[in-house]
Amino acid sequence: MAEEVVKNEKSKRPQNSRREKPVRVDDGMDKRLVHVRRVTKVVKGGRTMRFSALVVIGDGKGNVGMGIGKANEVPNAIDKATVVAKKAMRKIPVVNGTIPHETVGKFSSTNILMLPAEEGHGVIAGGAARAVLEVAGVHNIVTKIHGSTNRINVVRATINGLLTLKTREEIAARRGKQPEEI
Numbered sequence: 291m292a293e294e295v296v297k298n299e300k301s302k303r304p305q306n307s308r309r310e311k312p313v314r315v316d317d318g319m320d321k322r323l324v325h326v327r328r329v330t331k332v333v334k335g336g337r338t339m340r341f342s343a344l345v346v347i348g349d350g351k352g353n354v355g356m357g358i359g360k361a362n363e364v365p366n367a368i369d370k371a372t373v374v375a376k377k378a379m380r381k382i383p384v385v386n387g388t389i390p391h392e393t394v395g396k397f398s399s400t401n402i403l404m405l406p407a408e409e410g411h412g413v414i415a416g417g418a419a420r421a422v423l424e425v426a427g428v429h430n431i432v433t434k435i436h437g438s439t440n441r442i443n444v445v446r447a448t449i450n451g452l453l454t455l456k457t458r459e460e461i462a463a464r465r466g467k468q469p470e471e472i
Contacts, residue, residue, distance in 0.1 A: 321372060322346045322421040325441045326364055344442055345371035347379070348425030354452070355379035356422070356445050382452040383460075387429035390458065395451020400443040401436040404451050418444040426452065 313321045325344040330337050341364045348354040355378040359370025383390055388406040395402045402419060407430040413423050415433040418441040423431055435444060462469040 319347050319349050319376070320425040321375075322425050323368060324418050324421050324445060326367070329360075341367045343367035343371045344445065345375050346421045346425050346445060347372060347375040348422075348427065350425065350427040352382050352384045352427055353379050354382060354422060354426040354449065356449060358442070380449065380453060382426055383455050383457045384427050385457060387427075388431055389428060389452070389455055391455065393451045393454050395447040395449070395454070397447035397450055398440075398443045399438040400440065400447040402444065402447045402451055403434045403436070404448075405432045406430070407432050416444065417441070419448045421445070422448045422452075 313323075322345070323343065324346055327342040329340045329342055331340070340360060340362055342358060342360045343364065344356070344358055345368060346354065346356050355375040357371040357374030357376075357378060359367045359372070359374060361367040361370055387409065389404060390406065392403070392405045395404065407414070409430055411430045411432065413420055413428065413431055415423055415431065416435055416439070419433050419435065422445055423433075433448075435447075438444075458469045458472055462472050465472070
């Protein structure tokens, strides 16, 4: 009986083995490499290879940015994308680990529906949207992508949707009321 338990434990593969963990950058930011593309340009002398990297960076407290970098080598492309992402940081509202209300983010032919979830649900999202939400500090959310699933478009649509969010306090201040009245 004890041998069976050991066999079963050994045969299990670790959960989330394919999912990449965010890397801490020196200034306390979480950096996630979403996608690397090899781009080939055909010229008279042959083919020239270059790389394009998509990076998402955030502090886990509601700040998130994305950047695309292009270079002849992958590490250089990632470094360039990280610099662009740091410059493009935007603040999004996060309330109790989720978003304040439902929203739809749009970019090009990509639409992403984002719904707030209760504590314990986790991040239910695809790879590119998951990267944005996790580095932004959203822990409970449900998403559904409609249209194109191109990773660059998904990241931009997710950020656009998060930027449209308003907290109860912001809406009350705009209307000249108290947050309890809304």
